[in-house]
Amino acid sequence: MARPVRMKGAIERAALELFVERGVDGTSIREIASRAGVTEGALYRHHKSKDDLxxxxxxxxxxxxxxxxxxxxxxxxxxxxxxxxxxxxxxxxxxxxxxxxxxxxxxxxxxxxxxxxxxxxxxxxxxxxxxxxxxxxxxxxxxxxxxxxxxxxxxxxxxxxxxxxxxxxxxxxxxxxxxxxxxxxxxxxxx
Amino acid sequence: MARPVRMKGAIERAALELFVERGVDGTSIREIASRAGVTEGALYRHHKSKDDLxxxxxxxxxxxxxxxxxxxxxxxxxxxxxxxxxxxxxxxxxxxxxxxxxxxxxxxxxxxxxxxxxxxxxxxxxxxxxxxxxxxxxxxxxxxxxxxxxxxxxxxxxxxxxxxxxxxxxxxxxxxxxxxxxxxxxxxxxx
Amino acid sequence: MARPVRMKGAIERAALELFVERGVDGTSIREIASRAGVTEGALYRHHKSKDDLxxxxxxxxxxxxxxxxxxxxxxxxxxxxxxxxxxxxxxxxxxxxxxxxxxxxxxxxxxxxxxxxxxxxxxxxxxxxxxxxxxxxxxxxxxxxxxxxxxxxxxxxxxxxxxxxxxxxxxxxxxxxxxxxxxxxxxxxxx
Amino acid sequence: MARPVRMKGAIERAALELFVERGVDGTSIREIASRAGVTEGALYRHHKSKDDLxxxxxxxxxxxxxxxxxxxxxxxxxxxxxxxxxxxxxxxxxxxxxxxxxxxxxxxxxxxxxxxxxxxxxxxxxxxxxxxxxxxxxxxxxxxxxxxxxxxxxxxxxxxxxxxxxxxxxxxxxxxxxxxxxxxxxxxxxx
DNA sequence: AATGAATGAGATTTCATTCAT
DNA sequence: AATGAATGAAATCTCATTCAT
The missing domain is CATH 1.10.357 (Tetracycline Repressor; domain 2)
Known part of the structure; x- marks a missing residue:
């Protein structure tokens, strides 16, 4: 169920790439999580909102x-x-x-x-x-x-x-x- | 120089400005309607979708x-x-x-x-x-x-x-x- | 798809009852909508957040x-x-x-x-x-x-x-x- | 009068106060852990669930x-x-x-x-x-x-x-x- | 024609709980 | 034993679009 591996880097990299490829508004948290290989919630451990990210x-x-x-x-x-x-x-x-x-x-x-x-x-x-x-x-x-x-x-x-x-x-x-x-x-x- | 641009109406103008100010994805139909002084429904009389607009x-x-x-x-x-x-x-x-x-x-x-x-x-x-x-x-x-x-x-x-x-x-x-x-x-x- | 009937009263009544029955935190928007016979989004036409409601x-x-x-x-x-x-x-x-x-x-x-x-x-x-x-x-x-x-x-x-x-x-x-x-x-x- | 109440520790005390201040549903495990000065995981060593707490x-x-x-x-x-x-x-x-x-x-x-x-x-x-x-x-x-x-x-x-x-x-x-x-x-x- | 309430799909966010380290 | 990252389910909220009035 849980899989505590350090994913912060992967999340941020995925976000960076997707934001560039599709724009910030055009990128959903789900897409970021998916490309980073984590679930949506994982993102919120490191950043308290999409805007914060x-x-x-x-x-x-x-x-x-x-x-x-x-x-x-x-x-x-x-x-x-x-x-x-x-x-x-x-x-x-x-x-x-x-x-x-x-x-x-x-x-x-x-x-x-x-x-x-x-x-x-x-x-x-x-x-x-x-x-x-x-x-x-x-x-x-x-x-x-x-x-x-x-x-x-x-x-x-x-x-x-x-x-x-x-x-x-x-x-x-x-x-x-x-x-x-x-x-x-x-x-x-x-x- | 003659005005190179004509705007059909308040809706189009409001949309244009908002799209520039906040981006297309960052602008909702509601905001456009509100700035244009019309209701959401009215917008669909002129354009069949946001994308169309x-x-x-x-x-x-x-x-x-x-x-x-x-x-x-x-x-x-x-x-x-x-x-x-x-x-x-x-x-x-x-x-x-x-x-x-x-x-x-x-x-x-x-x-x-x-x-x-x-x-x-x-x-x-x-x-x-x-x-x-x-x-x-x-x-x-x-x-x-x-x-x-x-x-x-x-x-x-x-x-x-x-x-x-x-x-x-x-x-x-x-x-x-x-x-x-x-x-x-x-x-x-x-x- | 859409069903524009005035549901404000029903929504507020459902919310009132559920809040009393299960507490405010214990009641979800979904439950309120469901008891009022509307979808969740309908609630946000009348109140901008649960707290506002x-x-x-x-x-x-x-x-x-x-x-x-x-x-x-x-x-x-x-x-x-x-x-x-x-x-x-x-x-x-x-x-x-x-x-x-x-x-x-x-x-x-x-x-x-x-x-x-x-x-x-x-x-x-x-x-x-x-x-x-x-x-x-x-x-x-x-x-x-x-x-x-x-x-x-x-x-x-x-x-x-x-x-x-x-x-x-x-x-x-x-x-x-x-x-x-x-x-x-x-x-x-x-x- | 003798203190009628004993608290096992910081976690229980933090939980007690927060539950009173914000309600049980209004208090998250994270907040309890944070006020108690421990991590979320530590809480589960003492109580097997929030309800249990x-x-x-x-x-x-x-x-x-x-x-x-x-x-x-x-x-x-x-x-x-x-x-x-x-x-x-x-x-x-x-x-x-x-x-x-x-x-x-x-x-x-x-x-x-x-x-x-x-x-x-x-x-x-x-x-x-x-x-x-x-x-x-x-x-x-x-x-x-x-x-x-x-x-x-x-x-x-x-x-x-x-x-x-x-x-x-x-x-x-x-x-x-x-x-x-x-x-x-x-x-x-x-x- | 216009209005604005409601839909429904999907977005963001929260959170109790689990688990690798 | 402790930590804190991640899960997964559910909650809140948003919004383009439709439609009864």
Missing amino acids: VRALFFENYHLFAAMIKRVRAAHDGVEDLLPALVEAFFGLYDEDHYVFEFIMLVQHALLDEVKTDEANPVELVSRIVREAIRKRQVPKQDANLTTALLVGLVIQPAVGVRYGRVKRPLVRHAPFVSRACLELLQLGKS | VRALFFENYHLFAAMIKRVRAAHDGVEDLLPALVEAFFGLYDEDHYVFEFIMLVQHALLDEVKTDEANPVELVSRIVREAIRKRQVPKQDANLTTALLVGLVIQPAVGVRYGRVKRPLVRHAPFVSRACLELLQLGKS | VRALFFENYHLFAAMIKRVRAAHDGVEDLLPALVEAFFGLYDEDHYVFEFIMLVQHALLDEVKTDEANPVELVSRIVREAIRKRQVPKQDANLTTALLVGLVIQPAVGVRYGRVKRPLVRHAPFVSRACLELLQLGKS | VRALFFENYHLFAAMIKRVRAAHDGVEDLLPALVEAFFGLYDEDHYVFEFIMLVQHALLDEVKTDEANPVELVSRIVREAIRKRQVPKQDANLTTALLVGLVIQPAVGVRYGRVKRPLVRHAPFVSRACLELLQLGKS
């Missing part, structure tokens, strides 16, 4: 993400160095486990308020890099917020392209080109 | 969208001319009614199969423009799929930025800069 | 109760007159619909906070009668709170006795005796 | 209760003597540990079948005293069942009053007055 999954992965970002930042100096390193890091993460990447993209809107100006917030991070580059005269004056949005678009959309089969895997192979596009963009005001 | 909403707007795009294409020749015109058209649509724009983005994945190679499909449209420009030697040879993704990113992400308060309204005011970024990107292979 | 049932009946009390109070003057009238009114209510009476007794503890010193609160009412009688020297000085508790005990416990088959129905037939007991109690300090 | 708690306390009553009965003769002693015993028990008193009141209806005519059954006890007093002509002829209910009301309701903050603690201080009320009640038929 979503949040836990988000913050857990978000923090790993943030840690990676911090590491990259600490190891590189100046936009020309840092941006390519970040692009490669993002793309590497996507290639390694696109579910994690996509899940963060998927639910960030709903949870964004709680993370708004957190320096682990990737958008915020890019924004800081841009502002710092402007301040240090590494790039011409420009609307930092708009540039940030454009840079984010350059990084995220190839991942979306891979997902929908338009862009070839692995994503890292496109890192050099995307990095160049990013750097060119930053210099756009020059001419 | 979603599809009707999508195709109705998608066709107006497509018509707009055709108009723009007919009036412009060559990437250098066409791309800025399209960017302005997209941004204009967003400024005029961001719900429509976001709704199309939101459900296109689910319904795109049925319009896959339709030239009103924004991604497909961009892809064709890129391939044609390459064919006509207007731009250097490059991975058309990747470039398409990047161009899409440059257009969509500023809209996302506006939504989350990072980029200033109206979006059209950023059209010239974004257009330049797009054109530069297309020439990136040159050097 | 309990509260609605309580306040609805509590107000009828309160109205009755006010009527009796308005029609009688002085303890000697009022107390017997109230006892008879209580007992009459019990005989007429013991479910209502018992339900109020059953859940009042949980909801008492919201009704604490409301003058429709039967205990509060008795308390006021006692204090007024003392003030007007109709009865000797005494601990009004204790006397109130004792009077309440004299009225409630016969009803409990009826419920458990110890005291014979109808309860009204015992009203004269109980009233005498109440009045004697009030005079107890005299000697 | 309730019964154990009831009978354990009920027997101590019964023993106390027997002691009181053995030491007193005649209503005039016995009733005041019992009132004081009840009130003393309440003051010492109102949880025990209330728990017995709470579950007796569900479990009383099994101790129906047991003389530790408080209602049955009072009933016997009344009938014996009538038989011995210590009090006038009267409806023993009704009188029993009224006496029970006189004893129980002050305890309820204390619980809801209407009557002042300790309850014993009211014992003389309540006893007099009980004895007067018994003589009510005289006049």
Whole structure:
């Protein structure tokens, strides 16, 4: 009847994948349990509601993400160095486990308020890099917020392209080109 | 620009807004009826199911969208001319009614199969423009799929930025800069 | 499939009876629906949760109760007159619909906070009668709170006795005796 | 008075309190374990089911209760003597540990079948005293069942009053007055 | 045509109990 | 013996849809 084996990991992985594949609302607790190989109740030992599961999954992965970002930042100096390193890091993460990447993209809107100006917030991070580059005269004056949005678009959309089969895997192979596009963009005001 | 979108009535408008605000699965018929100021039953006089409502909403707007795009294409020749015109058209649509724009983005994945190679499909449209420009030697040879993704990113992400308060309204005011970024990107292979 | 007939009354009556018979926690939505002859969902058209149903049932009946009390109070003057009238009114209510009476007794503890010193609160009412009688020297000085508790005990416990088959129905037939007991109690300090 | 109640341990105490505070059905095994500072599994080492825990708690306390009553009965003769002693015993028990008193009141209806005519059954006890007093002509002829209910009301309701903050603690201080009320009640038929 | 009550299927959640560790 | 994860059954609740009025 009872089968006390540690299933927390399996539950969370199943949830992560299903949320990405079918959306959060499109995934039932029953489906998560079923894919994890447990009964529905098992889920509630680890998370007190479906919503709680979503949040836990988000913050857990978000923090790993943030840690990676911090590491990259600490190891590189100046936009020309840092941006390519970040692009490669993002793309590497996507290639390694696109579910994690996509899940963060998927639910960030709903949870964004709680993370708004957190320096682990990737958008915020890019924004800081841009502002710092402007301040240090590494790039011409420009609307930092708009540039940030454009840079984010350059990084995220190839991942979306891979997902929908338009862009070839692995994503890292496109890192050099995307990095160049990013750097060119930053210099756009020059001419 | 003429209003590109017409809404049959309060029900459709309420549904559109709620779908954007909370997602399709996250919105109940009751909520739609309530916001529209009608009862649940009344909704079924106009649409035979929720799914039908979603599809009707999508195709109705998608066709107006497509018509707009055709108009723009007919009036412009060559990437250098066409791309800025399209960017302005997209941004204009967003400024005029961001719900429509976001709704199309939101459900296109689910319904795109049925319009896959339709030239009103924004991604497909961009892809064709890129391939044609390459064919006509207007731009250097490059991975058309990747470039398409990047161009899409440059257009969509500023809209996302506006939504989350990072980029200033109206979006059209950023059209010239974004257009330049797009054109530069297309020439990136040159050097 | 659907059968839109007004079932609100049936649902509330079924709930009232079951709550009295098996306790609130001991009664499931399914049982209520089943006794009312509807499906479980029907309940949620009228009350947004089980808890809400309990509260609605309580306040609805509590107000009828309160109205009755006010009527009796308005029609009688002085303890000697009022107390017997109230006892008879209580007992009459019990005989007429013991479910209502018992339900109020059953859940009042949980909801008492919201009704604490409301003058429709039967205990509060008795308390006021006692204090007024003392003030007007109709009865000797005494601990009004204790006397109130004792009077309440004299009225409630016969009803409990009826419920458990110890005291014979109808309860009204015992009203004269109980009233005498109440009045004697009030005079107890005299000697 | 000697502590009339012994609790095997933390689990039983936690259960007793929670059952009184939230009702038996309203209390989960998890809550009991949590308040007792043990895990759910540990609970099943001592009691084979929740129902078993309730019964154990009831009978354990009920027997101590019964023993106390027997002691009181053995030491007193005649209503005039016995009733005041019992009132004081009840009130003393309440003051010492109102949880025990209330728990017995709470579950007796569900479990009383099994101790129906047991003389530790408080209602049955009072009933016997009344009938014996009538038989011995210590009090006038009267409806023993009704009188029993009224006496029970006189004893129980002050305890309820204390619980809801209407009557002042300790309850014993009211014992003389309540006893007099009980004895007067018994003589009510005289006049 | 409109209304809003009810259906019925399924979703989420709770919980007494069991059992591998 | 203790722990706490998992079971399985049942409870509460949701919601697209139907239909009597």
